[in-house]
Structures are given as structure tokens and as C-alpha cells.
Amino acid sequence: MSIEVGKLLDHRNGIQKKRIFWDEELYRLEMERIFARSWLFLTHESEIPKPGDFFCTYMGEDAVIVTRTRSGEIRAYLNTCTHRGNQLCQAEAGNTRSFTCSYHGWSFDLEGKLAAVPLEADAYHNLLDKDRLGLPRVPKVESFGGFIFGCFDPDAPSLRDYLGxxxxxxxxxxxxxxxxxxxxxxxxxxxxxxxxxxxxxxxxxxxxxxxxxxxxxxxxxxxxxxxxxxxxxxxxxxxxxxxxxxxxxxxxxxxxxxxxxxxxxxxxxxxxxxxxxxxxxxxxxxxxxxxxxxxxxxxxxxxxxxxxxxxxxxxxxxxxxxxxxxxxxxxxxxxxxxxxxxxxxxxxxxxxxxxxxxxxxxxxxxxxxxxxxxxxxxxxxxxxxxxxxxxxxxxxxxxxxxxxxxxxxxxxxxxxxxxxxxxxxxxxxxxxxxxxxxxxxxxxxxxxxxx
Amino acid sequence: MASPVGLELFHQIEQFYFREARLFNEKRYREWLESMVDREVYYWLPIFEERYRADRKPPPEFPPAIYDDNYKDLEERIERFETNLIWMEDPPSRIRHLITNLEVYHAANADELETFSNFLVCRNRREHEQTLMIGGREDRLRRHPDGWRLLRRKINVPQRVIMDTNLYYFI
Incomplete structure (x- = not known):
């Protein structure tokens, strides 16, 4: 890392360099080191009470879909189609059985599985390995007091320990x-x-x-x-x-x-x-x-x-x-x-x-x-x-x-x-x-x- | 559909809105409230949610709004301006309201009118800041001995994410 964050911040003397509010390079580092490692608030359970309810938000600058599966489990996925990367869900919230991409119609179920591909036989000769093309999951999603948080870092402590x-x-x-x-x-x-x-x-x-x-x-x-x-x-x-x-x-x-x-x-x-x-x-x-x-x-x-x-x-x-x-x-x-x-x-x-x-x-x-x-x-x-x-x-x-x-x-x-x-x-x-x-x-x- | 008003009344109402826009431009909010607003006013700027057309999730039980104001709420906002302690307004911002697409209809109640209008509000602050807001209003006006007054206003702002730092101005 070319930025030494410790040199920008002196907590013992209560000093921060002003450039922490401006630098592009530091901002990119924050995305990788702060936002990719912290538990980030997604939504509250009361906002997605039923299976199929979903809420779209961001973790840092990554767009994510938070949804409740058929079994009632809460999951979060990157909001991007695994085919050509288009933004998958373009509504901000609602209730659905599946998420269908507006580009070629690939459709993903609530469990994030690639469920349907138009013209699968003609275009892909039925050789497309759909099991490997599910939505990328946010590895950790947990709730505290109904507040749902997600974390990209699989090594992070539990949400309860993070809130401490x-x-x-x-x-x-x-x-x-x-x-x-x-x-x-x-x-x-x-x-x-x-x-x-x-x-x-x-x-x-x-x-x-x-x-x-x-x-x-x-x-x-x-x-x-x-x-x-x-x-x-x-x-x-x-x-x-x-x-x-x-x-x-x-x-x-x-x-x-x-x-x-x-x-x-x-x-x-x-x-x-x-x-x-x-x-x-x-x-x-x-x-x-x-x-x-x-x-x-x-x-x-x-x-x-x-x-x-x-x-x-x-x-x-x-x-x-x-x-x-x-x-x-x-x-x-x-x-x-x-x-x-x-x-x-x-x-x-x-x-x-x-x-x-x-x-x-x-x-x-x-x-x-x-x-x-x-x-x-x-x-x-x-x-x-x-x-x-x-x-x-x-x-x-x-x-x-x-x-x-x-x-x-x-x-x-x-x-x-x-x-x-x-x-x-x-x-x-x-x-x-x-x-x-x-x-x-x-x-x-x-x-x-x-x- | 209710019937449109005649030319003379239409002209009166058009002048009502132009005067209102001028009072806003000149920040004569107290005068606007006391001479153009009914005591029973409801001034409402709801937000909306971007949903798919076929979506079946019920609408929220408690729909949020940016303005959800009665007469007293509006008056308190105006008192806040009158303290001269709003640093954002010192030096003052400059604001300009354009009102267009006016339609005026008789309401079921003979003492009331229903109107539709569009607005363009431009606010300039400090050296470089300029923000534009375009949208529509659905109003109900009530006849008073001294002229018409605003009884109900629903403001439709098409931006889901408001692109201005705040919407602390009247529309």
C-alpha cells in the first residue's frame, strides 16, 4: 500500500490530516480496507418481512440485493448479472419470485441460482454450466435487533462481536x-x-x-x-x-x-x-x-x-x-x-x-x-x-x-x-x-x- | 372530469400563482402564509419508491414525506428563516420560480377550485452552486372574502434521489 494511513491520523494527539476528506487514492483504499472488511448496514427485517421481499442497497459502491428466500433466510447478492455484468435488479424494493436481467433475460431465483436462460438449447447447445453461474453471495449476513448487516470479509468476527x-x-x-x-x-x-x-x-x-x-x-x-x-x-x-x-x-x-x-x-x-x-x-x-x-x-x-x-x-x-x-x-x-x-x-x-x-x-x-x-x-x-x-x-x-x-x-x-x-x-x-x-x-x- | 373555469377566473388564478412565485422569489414567506394560505392547509411532498410494474408488495403502511405540513408547521419553518440564524442563507441564496402548464377546474364544492401546474425552481448559492428542480403541483384553492387561498397542495418531485443538498424552500 502506498498510502500510510497511520501518518494521516494521530489519535494520541487528536489530529487528522485534511487530505482524508479529499484524496482519490485514500478513497480507493477505504473501499478495499474499510468497506470490504466492515459490517455494513443493509436494511431492517421489518422492511422485508415475507419470502420474496427484496431491498436494493449498496455496500460501499457495490450494489447489492437483500432478499428473503422461500425458507425465510435473509441473503444478499451482488446486484450484477453473471452473464455480461448488467445491473440485475433495477427496482429498489418489492416482492418477486425471481430476478430477471433486462439485457438477455437470464433469470435467478431467490436462492441466487441461475434458474432460466432464454434459448438455452439453441444458443448454448445445453452445455451451459448453470450451477457455476449463480449470483455472487455476500459471504456474511446477520441481524442484530432486526437490523440486517452484511460483510464481504469471511474472516470478520460475527456481527454481535463486531458491534461488541x-x-x-x-x-x-x-x-x-x-x-x-x-x-x-x-x-x-x-x-x-x-x-x-x-x-x-x-x-x-x-x-x-x-x-x-x-x-x-x-x-x-x-x-x-x-x-x-x-x-x-x-x-x-x-x-x-x-x-x-x-x-x-x-x-x-x-x-x-x-x-x-x-x-x-x-x-x-x-x-x-x-x-x-x-x-x-x-x-x-x-x-x-x-x-x-x-x-x-x-x-x-x-x-x-x-x-x-x-x-x-x-x-x-x-x-x-x-x-x-x-x-x-x-x-x-x-x-x-x-x-x-x-x-x-x-x-x-x-x-x-x-x-x-x-x-x-x-x-x-x-x-x-x-x-x-x-x-x-x-x-x-x-x-x-x-x-x-x-x-x-x-x-x-x-x-x-x-x-x-x-x-x-x-x-x-x-x-x-x-x-x-x-x-x-x-x-x-x-x-x-x-x-x-x-x-x-x-x-x-x-x-x-x-x- | 370537472369543468374548466372561464377566462376571467383563469386569469385571476394565473395571477394568484404568479404573485405566489414572486413572494417566494423575494422570500416574503410570512406575507405568503398570511395572505395566500388557508388555516386548514395541508402542504404535502411525498416520496415514491421505484418498483416494477408487476410488483405485488403492498405499499408502506406509513408512507414517508419530505413535507407533511399543516399551517403551524409551515409557520414554524418561516419563523426559522426569520431568526436570521440560518448560516446557509447568510449570504442569502437566490431563488427563481417559473410556473407553467396551468389548468384550473371547478371543484364539487362551489367555493373551491382544483388546479394543476408545473414548476421550475432554480436556486443559486455562493459562487458556483446552481440547482434545478422541475416537477408538478396539484392544488385545491378555497374562496375567501379577499380572494383565493391555498387549501391543499401535493408536490410531485420526480427525482428519487434528491440531487440538491436539501429541499428547504417552498414550491
Whole structure:
């Protein structure tokens, strides 16, 4: 590899070279080393409930079809015909018995098998070895809490192990009644590198009061005080970074802060004792907190506001954002509808918050067109001397509302994954860290290297 | 099919839409809301899904929308502009609405009209940014003592993946 990723990123001092948002060569390396090795969010089981249901998405820049077979198993295939490589499925979702190519009519069943070839006897003299021409399968497809992820690397750990400590946190909202995503997703183009929105969602509570000053001011209520970043209310939140580059920021008791009607808050208060009984008081508390979160590499969500996002990379200077609404399965239909309205009103394509972000993300990317700017560095030093462990919370925790700990954790793992020979090297390192560190007092032992 | 309106009423409605476009171009949103929009308005920009013609999967139970706004929702969006804290609008963007293909019909209710129109919206920001959006609108207008007001609007945007950074402007 001609790029030394480690030289672009200094996690100990919280520094990233600006060219990480611009370089073509680094982008190609990311496709091979980050996107080809990570578990990538595909869709949710609630989006493909029946055999024959399918959903088309991307893993990095590879188009894939996610489908439920006749036996109910979920599989993913590269969305490309094995004959001449045409895009096989050209609808974005639906229900089908087979996928038929628009070029010569080759047809593949839900198990990915090449089932029918027009004029097979006349054109191929019945000599075509159809068994060898099935759709290429994504080797690993697994679910957690109904969220379906795929991974191109057969040596990667299980999805559960990949999510690691983050899974403990995700259970806060997945374990009680289960969740579903309301789709189809909104889709729009952002003129920015895919890492810019990713690092924003994973930790950036600092921008909220400034970038979103207008929306906060109009909204009123407890968060209006954040507008303009003139005061930092003490003790309102924490920041968390977990093994494999995941992380999130928390504002306590603020899950429903962006919802204008009280019924979501009432639902959370009613269900909180169930969550606490099932998972303990700490996760009961997290259940009523607002989270801005990232699942490495390019999946983000806001728990509470309940928007779920993928940032699909489209070259180094562009990405596509897909947005679903996250709801709990046992919510009344009327509440699901209201949550969807509020989630998309704030973080949809014309979102009162979302529309503020795109401009900054464009700016963070395109200033690097200049070679002098590109040689510079960016800092993520916020709270760097206050990173710590916590008696009850896994991972590394910064006990403050403002900290870039999860951004440092993201880039730390980004470099580790890009430079590692393979997953075995990473897994071995995880075990070493777990032996030497780890939390006490009953919290799951941390496997996160200090960010 | 409902019957088309006469020339004079058609002219009135055409002027209604040209005035609305001018208020949008000049970003006089408050004036638009208070003088051209009915209190019971529903302003809707749904998304669609690219499906095969023969597809049999039922449509989603909760269809998502980019705009799903009542009067209060629209007013809050306008208040956001009025804070002057939207950095994207400082320096301000420039926007131009062209309205074409107008058809105006009598509705079943004598105090209402149904209309169809097409739009082209061009937004320019900073030095180089220019985005275009072309689509259609299906409206219902309601007669008020001082003229017509927008009661319902469905905006059809043909882009599945919105090619602009956001759609935070009125159409």
C-alpha cells in the first residue's frame, strides 16, 4: 500500500490530516480496507418481512440485493448479472419470485441460482454450466435487533462481536419490544466526503447550538437554551467510544426533545420501568436519553429523534444519505405516524435541522481542493485529557456533554482496520486490550483501547 | 372530469400563482402564509419508491414525506428563516420560480377550485452552486372574502434521489 494511513491520523494527539476528506487514492483504499472488511448496514427485517421481499442497497459502491428466500433466510447478492455484468435488479424494493436481467433475460431465483436462460438449447447447445453461474453471495449476513448487516470479509468476527460493547447499548431500545424502520428511505445527495457526516453524528454535540441555532430558537422548550452556544449546561450528557470505532453522545432525559407533542414522552415514561427491569437502571436511564450515534463505518442514527441513516460513499467528494424512521414495535399506529412526521420534519431532506448541516459538510470537503489547504491538519482534541472508564458503562466514557472522544475512537479504528493484515490481527489485539484494561463493578469488560 | 373555469377566473388564478412565485422569489414567506394560505392547509411532498410494474408488495403502511405540513408547521419553518440564524442563507441564496402548464377546474364544492401546474425552481448559492428542480403541483384553492387561498397542495418531485443538498424552500 502506498498510502500510510497511520501518518494521516494521530489519535494520541487528536489530529487528522485534511487530505482524508479529499484524496482519490485514500478513497480507493477505504473501499478495499474499510468497506470490504466492515459490517455494513443493509436494511431492517421489518422492511422485508415475507419470502420474496427484496431491498436494493449498496455496500460501499457495490450494489447489492437483500432478499428473503422461500425458507425465510435473509441473503444478499451482488446486484450484477453473471452473464455480461448488467445491473440485475433495477427496482429498489418489492416482492418477486425471481430476478430477471433486462439485457438477455437470464433469470435467478431467490436462492441466487441461475434458474432460466432464454434459448438455452439453441444458443448454448445445453452445455451451459448453470450451477457455476449463480449470483455472487455476500459471504456474511446477520441481524442484530432486526437490523440486517452484511460483510464481504469471511474472516470478520460475527456481527454481535463486531458491534461488541455497542450492542450492549443498542439493546436499550431493541431488547424490550423490538424495533422497526419505517421506509422507504428518503434519499438525497450531499456534496461531501462520507466521513464528514459520520464523524458529526458520532459525537458532535458541540455544533448543535451553533449550526442549528435557528431551529433550536424556534422550537423553544428546554433545548432552546442551547441556541447560540452561549452556555453549556453542566452534567446534561456524556460521550462514549466503543471498540471497533462505534460511539455516541447522550443528553439525559431528552429523548423526546425534538417532538412537539407529549405522547412519545408519555410512552417512554410508561415503558422505562420495563427496560430497567430487563436491562438494569442504567439502561433504563439511557432509554429516556437522546443519543447521536454512529455504527462504524457509515451508519448513523439519532435515538429519541428516531432517524436512522446511511451515508453511502460516491467517490471522495460526494455521498448519498438514506433516512428511515425508527419506531418501537408495540407503539400504537398513531404514535408511529407522529414520530415519523417529527423525525422527517427535523432530519429529512427538508429537515429543520438537517438542512443546516449539508452546507458545512460541503465546506469541510471542498476547501481541500487547494493543495495548501489540503496539507493542513484538523483537530479533534476536545476533552482529550478527560477520557476515562466508567463503573457501569462499557467502552471509554467522557463524562461531559462536549467531547470528541468518539471521533478519536472512530479514526483510531479506521487506521487500525486500514493497516491490519487481516481481522485475526485485530481480534488478537482486542484480547490483549481486554486482558490489560476493562471495567469493574459488573459492567461488561471493556475491549476498547483508550481513544 | 370537472369543468374548466372561464377566462376571467383563469386569469385571476394565473395571477394568484404568479404573485405566489414572486413572494417566494423575494422570500416574503410570512406575507405568503398570511395572505395566500388557508388555516386548514395541508402542504404535502411525498416520496415514491421505484418498483416494477408487476410488483405485488403492498405499499408502506406509513408512507414517508419530505413535507407533511399543516399551517403551524409551515409557520414554524418561516419563523426559522426569520431568526436570521440560518448560516446557509447568510449570504442569502437566490431563488427563481417559473410556473407553467396551468389548468384550473371547478371543484364539487362551489367555493373551491382544483388546479394543476408545473414548476421550475432554480436556486443559486455562493459562487458556483446552481440547482434545478422541475416537477408538478396539484392544488385545491378555497374562496375567501379577499380572494383565493391555498387549501391543499401535493408536490410531485420526480427525482428519487434528491440531487440538491436539501429541499428547504417552498414550491
Amino acid at each position: 460493547e455497542m450492542a450492549w447499548y443498542l439493546e436499550t431500545f431493541t431488547a424490550r419490544a423490538g424495533v422497526e424502520l419505517l421506509g422507504p428511505p428518503l434519499k438525497s445527495v450531499l456534496h461531501c466526503n462520507w466521513k464528514v457526516p459520520t464523524e458529526n453524528f458520532i459525537c458532535d454535540s458541540y455544533h448543535v447550538g451553533w449550526t442549528h441555532a435557528a431551529a433550536l430558537k424556534v422550537m423553544g422548550g428546554p433545548l432552546a437554551a442551547m441556541s447560540g452556544n452561549t452556555q453549556a449546561p453542566p452534567g446534561i450528557g456524556i460521550q462514549v467510544s466503543t471498540r471497533h470505532g462505534h460511539g455516541f453522545g447522550v443528553i439525559w432525559e431528552a429523548a423526546s426533545a425534538l417532538h412537539r407533542q407529549p405522547d412519545y414522552e408519555e410512552f417512554l415514561r410508561a415503558k422505562q420501568p420495563e427496560v430497567a427491569a430487563l436491562l438494569g437502571e442504567m439502561r433504563g436511564k439511557l432509554y429516556r436519553a437522546h443519543w447521536d450515534a454512529g455504527i462504524f463505518p457509515n451508519c448513523s442514527f439519532l435515538y429519541g429523534t428516531n432517524i436512522w441513516k446511511m451515508w453511502h460513499p460516491r467517490g471522495p467528494h460526494e455521498c448519498e444519505v438514506w433516512s428511515w424512521t425508527l419506531v418501537e414495535k408495540d407503539m400504537p399506529a398513531d404514535l408511529k405516524r407522529k414520530i415519523q412526521k417529527e423525525a422527517l420534519r427535523t432530519f429529512g431532506t427538508a429537515g429543520t435541522f438537517e438542512s443546516d448541516d449539508g452546507v458545512n459538510m460541503h465546506g469541510c470537503t471542498y476547501t481541500n481542493a487547494g493543495p495548501h489547504a489540503r496539507r493542513g491538519e484538523m483537530v479533534s482534541v476536545m476533552g482529550i485529557d478527560h477520557d476515562s472508564t466508567h463503573p457501569e458503562l462499557p467502552g471509554f466514557v467522557n463524562d461531559a456533554n462536549y467531547s470528541e472522544i468518539a471521533m478519536r475512537g472512530f479514526y483510531r479504528f479506521y487506521a487500525e482496520l486500514a493497516e491490519a493484515r487481516d481481522w485475526n490481527e485485530i481480534i488478537a489485539r482486542t484480547h490483549t486490550v481486554a486482558r490489560n484494561g476493562g471495567n469493574s463493578n459488573g459492567a461488561p469488560q471493556t475491549a476498547t483501547p483508550r481513544p
